[in-house]
Amino acid sequence: MELRGAGVSPGIGFGPVRGIAGAVPEPGADDAPAGDAEAETAAALAALAAVADDLEARGAIAAEVGNREGQDVLNAQALMARDPGLADGVRAKVAEGRSAARAVFESFGVYREMLAGAGEYLAARVTDLDDIRDRTVARLLGLPMPGVPESDEPFVLVARDLAPADTAVLDPAKVVAFVTEEGGPTSHTAILARTMGVPAVVALPGATDLADGTPVLVDGGAGTVVVDPSAEIVREARDAAATRSAALAEATGPGRTKDGHSVPLLANIGGPKDVPAAVENGAEGVGLYRTEFLFLDRATPPTDAEQERAYREVLEAFPNGRVVVRALDAGADKPLAFLPPPGEEPNPALGERGLRMLRRHEDVLTAQLSALARAASGLTTKLQVMAPMVTDAEEAAYFAAACRAAGIEHPGVMIEVPAAALRATDLASEVKFFSLGTNDLTQYTCAADRQIGGLAHLQDAWQPAVLDLVASAACAGIPCGVCGEAANDPALACVLVGLGVTSLSMSAPSLPLVRAALARHTLDECRAAASAARAARSAEAAKASARQALPALASLGL
Ligand SMILES: C=C(OP(=O)(O)O)C(=O)O
Numbered sequence: 202m203e204l205r206g207a208g209v210s211p212g213i214g215f216g217p218v219r220g221i222a223g224a225v226p227e228p229g230a231d232d233a234p235a236g237d238a239e240a241e242t243a244a245a246l247a248a249l250a251a252v253a254d255d256l257e258a259r260g261a262i263a264a265e266v267g268n269r270e271g272q273d274v275l276n277a278q279a280l281m282a283r284d285p286g287l288a289d290g291v292r293a294k295v296a297e298g299r300s301a302a303r304a305v306f307e308s309f310g311v312y313r314e315m316l317a318g319a320g321e322y323l324a325a326r327v328t329d330l331d332d333i334r335d336r337t338v339a340r341l342l343g344l345p346m347p348g349v350p351e352s353d354e355p356f357v358l359v360a361r362d363l364a365p366a367d368t369a370v371l372d373p374a375k376v377v378a379f380v381t382e383e384g385g386p387t388s389h390t391a392i393l394a395r396t397m398g399v400p401a402v403v404a405l406p407g408a409t410d411l412a413d414g415t416p417v418l419v420d421g422g423a424g425t426v427v428v429d430p431s432a433e434i435v436r437e438a439r440d441a442a443a444t445r446s447a448a449l450a451e452a453t454g455p456g457r458t459k460d461g462h463s464v465p466l467l468a469n470i471g472g473p474k475d476v477p478a479a480v481e482n483g484a485e486g487v488g489l490y491r492t493e494f495l496f497l498d499r500a501t502p503p504t505d506a507e508q509e510r511a512y513r514e515v516l517e518a519f520p521n522g523r524v525v526v527r528a529l530d531a532g533a534d535k536p537l538a539f540l541p542p543p544g545e546e547p548n549p550a551l552g553e554r555g556l557r558m559l560r561r562h563e564d565v566l567t568a569q570l571s572a573l574a575r576a577a578s579g580l581t582t583k584l585q586v587m588a589p590m591v592t593d594a595e596e597a598a599y600f601a602a603a604c605r606a607a608g609i610e611h612p613g614v615m616i617e618v619p620a621a622a623l624r625a626t627d628l629a630s631e632v633k634f635f636s637l638g639t640n641d642l643t644q645y646t647c648a649a650d651r652q653i654g655g656l657a658h659l660q661d662a663w664q665p666a667v668l669d670l671v672a673s674a675a676c677a678g679i680p681c682g683v684c685g686e687a688a689n690d691p692a693l694a695c696v697l698v699g700l701g702v703t704s705l706s707m708s709a710p711s712l713p714l715v716r717a718a719l720a721r722h723t724l725d726e727c728r729a730a731a732s733a734a735r736a737a738r739s740a741e742a743a744k745a746s747a748r749q750a751l752p753a754l755a756s757l758g759l
């Protein structure tokens with residue numbers, strides 16, 4: 202049986218399904234204890250100790266894969282599980298006649314209330330506490346562990362959607378593919394999958410009905426999931442992937458078309474931990490440093506020193522290149538605990554986010570820009586800083602002034618609001634460069650929330666209307682890159698270059714294929730593909746006619 206969703210991260214993954222387990226039920230208040238009070242207490246304390254051990258072991262794994270923040274979070278959780286006050290609470294509840302699981306549940310309840318009422322910082326830790334409680338109760342009741350499953354063998358992770366917290370401890374060596382029921386091509390599950398180089402299919406209806414252990418073959422390029430495939434199908438898929446890798450290994454060096462037109466190929470990163478993959482894949486610099494990962498899952502902003510360190514680490518990795526850092530893009534699909542929207546927002550994507558949020562919290566913007574300026578001082582790397590969610594020239598001028606005040610010489614703006622693309626020449630007189638955020642630009646052009654899987658067909662940067670807006674921004678007279686997910690698609694990358702885009706930034710694993718696709722086509726062929734795509738009347742037709750104008754794609758198995 203073959204299921205079809207949206208392929209968002211190319212590659213082949215084969216393995217048994219492991220689902221993210223659902224919620225752990227509350228143990229009944231009247232559940233009878235299984236043994237006497239002593240045995241029941243011993244069982245509860247042993248479960249707490251086992252959960253703490255397990256959290257520490259997962260922390261060590263997170264550290265091994267370079268995720269030190271993940272390790273800190275898990276170690277802090279282990280400490281909570283080992284809290285002597287918690288153990289006393291469990292003893293007292295068991296003495297009152299509760300079962301081990303119920304005693305654990307109620308003892309956590311006392312802490313939960315204390316934390317929830319103790320101010321913003323501690324309230325944010327309630328989720329961590331609930332996670333430890335659920336893990337302990339699951340262990341006592343013999344239920345599957347909540348969250349990302351543990352497995353000794355590689356597996357295909359299946360979930361409704363993946364939250365950043367679910368993925369903090371993912372070991373890329375264990376997860377051979379992601380399949381999710383929700384999430385569009387530009388959702389953060391998709392972005393994460395591409396960053397990790399893990400094949401992924403999203404927006405697959407019924408994905409969570411796949412039983413644990415079912416073998417599946419995931420094709421993250423085609424968007425298909427073959428359930429229980431024959432050995433021959435798996436072998437063929439792996440052979441095709443190997444042929445493609447061999448073709449890719451041939452394309453090296455800076456990005457350029459067949460006739461030598463230079464198109465710098467840059468990487469999208471979320472922090473210093475993504476730099477090695479960018480370098481390995483030949484990135485000529487960073488085209489989008491998403492700084493919100495530094496601010497995520499914490500109740501206060503990172504300190505000035507912490508920010509400076511994270512920025513400098515990235516800048517130092519590209520002494521001859523450029524690093525384009527995006528100022529904090531909080532709000533909508535990237536909510537931050539310490540920067541909540543000012544009120545209820547029925548449409549968060551149209552609310553206070555990006556530069557709008559930074560203007561409300563100018564101290565956060567100023568601190569970030571100063572940390573960036575300090576991080577770059579004395580280095581040869583070219584630091585460029587851009588603002589997210591900019592609508593008009595006044596906003597662009599505001600951001601450029603803030604950069605200048607901090608000593609940053611190359612301010613730019615993201616073009617992700619249709620108004621900004623339509624009036625690109627107004628904005629171009631205020632800043633030094635543009636970077637097209639095609640994820641949001643597509644969301645806003647097609648009025649299709651990027652977080653809704655059912656609208657995947659409209660979240661397609663091949664939509665001719667999106668291509669028109671790209672062309673409008675690209676001819677405004679200043680350098681104009683693309684850092685949205687559109688740049689990951691080799692055919693679309695050629696079209697973007699044909700539209701006048703001057704650099705492309707993408708997830709590191711996509712660089713070789715895009716480099717190879719550009720190297721096999723001339724600038725004129727890219728221009729012809731761009732014209733053909735803009736002349737089409739649907740995304741599908743645009744893609745089909747562009748492909749006809751890009752004959753060498755077939756030699757890359759595309
Ligand atoms: C690159 C973009 O930003 P993000 O995906 O982080 O919103 C975009 O919108 O295209």
Ligand SMILES: [Mg+2]
Nearest residue numbers: 617638640641
């Ligand atoms: Mg965006």
